[in-house]
Amino acid sequence: MKTETATNQIIGKTESKNLVTVKNLKKYFPFSKGFFLNRKRGAVKAVDDVSFNIRRGETLGVVGESGCGKSTTGRAILHLERPTSGKVIIDGVDLTQLNPEELRQMRPQIQMIFQDSYASLNPRHSIGHIIAEPMMIHKNMQQDAMRSRVMELLELVGLNPNHYNRFPHEFSGGQRQRINIARALSLNPKFVVCDEPISALDVSIQAQVINLFQDLQKELNLTYLFIAHDLSMVQHISNRVAVMYLGKVMELTTRDNLFNTPLHPYTQALMSAIPIPDPVKERQRTRIFLNEDVPSPANPPQGCVFSTRCPIAEPICSQRAPEYKAIEPDHFVVCHKVDKKRGEI
Amino acid sequence: MRKILEVKDLVTRFYTFDGVVHALSGVSFDLYKGETLGIVGESGSGKSVTMMSLLHLLPSPPAKIENGQALYYGDADDKPDTNNKPDADNKPIDLLKLNKSGIRKIRGGKIGFIFQDALSALNPVMTIGRQIGETLIEHLGMSVQQAKTRTIEMLEYVGIPEPQRRFSSYPHQFSGGMRQRTMIALAIACNPKIIIADEPTTALDVTVQAQIIELVQRLKKEMNMSVIWITHDLGVVAGMADRVVVMYAGAPVEIAPVDELYYNPGHPYTIKLLGALPKIGEKESLRLESIDGTPPDLLSPPAHCQFAWRCSHVQEKCWKIVPEQKEISSGHYAACLFDFADKTPIPPLM
Ligand SMILES: Nc1ncnc2c1ncn2[C@@H]1O[C@H](COP(=O)(O)OP(=O)(O)OP(=O)(O)O)[C@@H](O)[C@H]1O
Ligand SMILES: Nc1ncnc2c1ncn2[C@@H]1O[C@H](COP(=O)(O)OP(=O)(O)OP(=O)(O)O)[C@@H](O)[C@H]1O
Ligand code: SF4
Ligand SMILES: [Mg+2]
Ligand SMILES: [Mg+2]
Numbered sequence: 242m243k244t245e246t247a248t249n250q251i252i253g254k255t256e257s258k259n260l261v262t263v264k265n266l267k268k269y270f271p272f273s274k275g276f277f278l279n280r281k282r283g284a285v286k287a288v289d290d291v292s293f294n295i296r297r298g299e300t301l302g303v304v305g306e307s308g309c310g311k312s313t314t315g316r317a318i319l320h321l322e323r324p325t326s327g328k329v330i331i332d333g334v335d336l337t338q339l340n341p342e343e344l345r346q347m348r349p350q351i352q353m354i355f356q357d358s359y360a361s362l363n364p365r366h367s368i369g370h371i372i373a374e375p376m377m378i379h380k381n382m383q384q385d386a387m388r389s390r391v392m393e394l395l396e397l398v399g400l401n402p403n404h405y406n407r408f409p410h411e412f413s414g415g416q417r418q419r420i421n422i423a424r425a426l427s428l429n430p431k432f433v434v435c436d437e438p439i440s441a442l443d444v445s446i447q448a449q450v451i452n453l454f455q456d457l458q459k460e461l462n463l464t465y466l467f468i469a470h471d472l473s474m475v476q477h478i479s480n481r482v483a484v485m486y487l488g489k490v491m492e493l494t495t496r497d498n499l500f501n502t503p504l505h506p507y508t509q510a511l512m513s514a515i516p517i518p519d520p521v522k523e524r525q526r527t528r529i530f531l532n533e534d535v536p537s538p539a540n541p542p543q544g545c546v547f548s549t550r551c552p553i554a555e556p557i558c559s560q561r562a563p564e565y566k567a568i569e570p571d572h573f574v575v576c577h578k579v580d581k582k583r584g585e586i
Numbered sequence: 587m588r589k590i591l592e593v594k595d596l597v598t599r600f601y602t603f604d605g606v607v608h609a610l611s612g613v614s615f616d617l618y619k620g621e622t623l624g625i626v627g628e629s630g631s632g633k634s635v636t637m638m639s640l641l642h643l644l645p646s647p648p649a650k651i652e653n654g655q656a657l658y659y660g661d662a663d664d665k666p667d668t669n670n671k672p673d674a675d676n677k678p679i680d681l682l683k684l685n686k687s688g689i690r691k692i693r694g695g696k697i698g699f700i701f702q703d704a705l706s707a708l709n710p711v712m713t714i715g716r717q718i719g720e721t722l723i724e725h726l727g728m729s730v731q732q733a734k735t736r737t738i739e740m741l742e743y744v745g746i747p748e749p750q751r752r753f754s755s756y757p758h759q760f761s762g763g764m765r766q767r768t769m770i771a772l773a774i775a776c777n778p779k780i781i782i783a784d785e786p787t788t789a790l791d792v793t794v795q796a797q798i799i800e801l802v803q804r805l806k807k808e809m810n811m812s813v814i815w816i817t818h819d820l821g822v823v824a825g826m827a828d829r830v831v832v833m834y835a836g837a838p839v840e841i842a843p844v845d846e847l848y849y850n851p852g853h854p855y856t857i858k859l860l861g862a863l864p865k866i867g868e869k870e871s872l873r874l875e876s877i878d879g880t881p882p883d884l885l886s887p888p889a890h891c892q893f894a895w896r897c898s899h900v901q902e903k904c905w906k907i908v909p910e911q912k913e914i915s916s917g918h919y920a921a922c923l924f925d926f927a928d929k930t931p932i933p934p935l936m
Binding site: 452 | 821823
């Protein structure tokens with residue numbers, strides 16, 4: 242059997258506490274510009290040497306500003322785009338070693354949910370059909386069994402099972418996102434990458450969908466990679482959070498640490514900028530302002546990628562790239578100036 | 587405090603192929619001199635249509651303003667001797683009654699506006715400098731040279747580095763934050779009395795958003811303007827507004843000073859909305875309070891409280907009457923048949 246090669250790739254025990262291991266992941270998009278003689282070649286370093294684990298049943302949040310590589314990280318992990326280099330191990334299987342057919346067999350276990358709930362639903366198909374589609378591709382199921390599974394899924398995500406034959410335009414944004422979730426869950430995945438799944442929804446609807454994500458996680462023991470730029474929502478749903486900047490992880494820690502003791506100067510600026518829905522707290526805050534010139538990922542700064550905007554940068558910061566440091570268990574920072582022992586700047 | 591703008595019972599509808607969209611059904615609010623008024627509400631609640639109605643920016647057809655007044659008192663400022671006298675002495679201008687050239691003088695002159703999408707609001711084939719300069723020439727009758735000098739000053743004022751050089755840049759050469767700064771320079775170029783900003787930071791990253799908010803707050807103070815800031819982000823409003831209007835399905839459901847709104851909300855919708863927000867820094871991840879259901883279809887809004895079927899306090903009479911905006915305490919208005927602010931005072935969040 243083909244999957245033999247896959248199972249051979251098992252690293253350590255199958256029941257390790259990490260479901261997902263990402264090691265030195267890189268995704269570069271090559272480009273060339275200019276004409277003939279002065280033609281320049283280069284690459285957008287969308288994801289540049291990213292490493293982290295995701296534990297079984299946990300939610301790892303990924304935050305960072307637009308273009309920092311969050312979506313590309315999600316897609317590269319699921320091999321929707323082949324990584325340039327690095328390893329992605331999911332439940333003991335190294336995806337980077339799989340051939341397309343093996344990868345296809347892996348698909349049911351790893352799913353993705355996108356931001357734009359409307360664009361990802363085919364308007365000409367009934368929602369019953371849309372939700373059943375992955376089962377048609379991956380499973381050999383009887384019509385009846387498939388139909389009852391779809392109705393079960395509709396119920397699971399809080400939609401009326403009798404709406405089976407309705408079309409996407411008959412649903413609101415929040416309901417369409419529920420349809421997407423039902424489809425992603427149809428094959429009983431272990432791991433779901435949620436890429437800005439609530440960004441297009443209104444506050445009152447966001448709460449419904451976030452609660453649904455949390456309920457399903459408990460019920461089905463799901464593991465999430467949750468990407469968003471709404472920091473307060475990420476903080477709400479995540480156990481741990483990775484902060485990305487220009488294709489790199491700058492800080493990786495628990496949600497409490499992130500809020501109470503962010504160590505990386507970029508994280509500190511980011512946290513100081515999130516608006517808090519509490520007027521008194523807002524009045525008491527001091528914000529850390531960064532200059533707005535975000536470097537291009539095609540030409541990232543030398544040394545620390547944050548050095549050009551960092552309020553506390555020193556000469557070394559633009560000369561040598563800082564390394565991943567464990568300040569304490571579960572608190573990783575990539576910064577020259579964060580002291581290893583005291584965790585202070 | 588003195589009123590600078592008074593919007594009364596504004597009704598705007600769209601006559602479309604699908605039917606009549608009841609976009610605004612009686613919007614009333616005041617704007618005071620020197621204040622920042624936040625307008626929040628979900629998508630489709632009528633925030634943008636309100637502002638576009640005031641500025642005559644809606645396409646007609648399908649849009650039709652069927653009722654209301656928008657009284658602008660700004661000109662009282664220009665006559666210092668009347669400053670302390672009652673407003674009756676200075677006839678306000680009803681913006682809705684102005685003709686084309688009348689509103690053109692106001693728009694970009696007395697009232698500046700900033701949109702979410704600076705890239706499409708700016709002319710892509712005209713340099714930044716020329717766009718601001720032309721506004722100055724049109725509204726303030728400056729010469730080309732005066733306009734150029736003033737434009738460079740404005741660009742510098744809003745924090746654009748190297749304004750001399752940036753003067754001849756095109757919008758696409760700017761980052762999102764810089765484009766929004768340019769929009770702000772354009773909006774304030776003619777010393778407006780009011781700035782209307784419609785989701786000006788929604789497309790920006792939080793760190794840039796924080797700087798744009800800071801900038802507008804500073805300009806507001808220095809230029810003694812009033813600001814209307816439209817957003818769906820209750821965090822942004824908490825940080826910058828003096829008073830807040832909460833819109834739901836085409837009308838304000840609550841208007842209150844900012845602290846009052848967050849710590850003692852009076853309308854069931856506002857109460858639920860605040861509960862639906864994640865509390866940053868909470869010890870463990872509590873469940874968010876969710877509001878079931880969706881807003882009504884504005885093609886056929888119900889002849890009763892628009893929030894009734896999502897409201898957890900709904901009573902029989904809520905299904906019979908459209909509640910009017912009433913003052914539940916000084917300066918605090920809610921459009922609910924009951925008064926929740928008194929009975930269930932909400933402790934400060936977190
Ligand atoms: N297919 C592609 N070809 C070339 N460049 C790409 C491609 N996809 C992404 N990029 C670039 O890679 C970088 C990271 O993009 P990515 O979409 O991962 O960012 P993101 O963090 O998800 O941003 P956002 O918050 O805006 O969604 C960006 O500079 C982007 O322009
Ligand atoms: N040109 C139009 N034709 C028909 N209906 C319209 C038109 N413009 C707006 N509407 C409707 O008017 C209502 C109010 O829209 P408005 O744009 O004011 O909402 P909003 O509160 O600004 O929402 P958002 O947060 O999404 O910007 C919506 O139901 C919308 O569909
Ligand atoms: S009027 Fe009734 S339904 Fe409407 S918000 Fe008040 S209690 Fe709820
Ligand atoms: Mg993305
Ligand atoms: Mg709008």
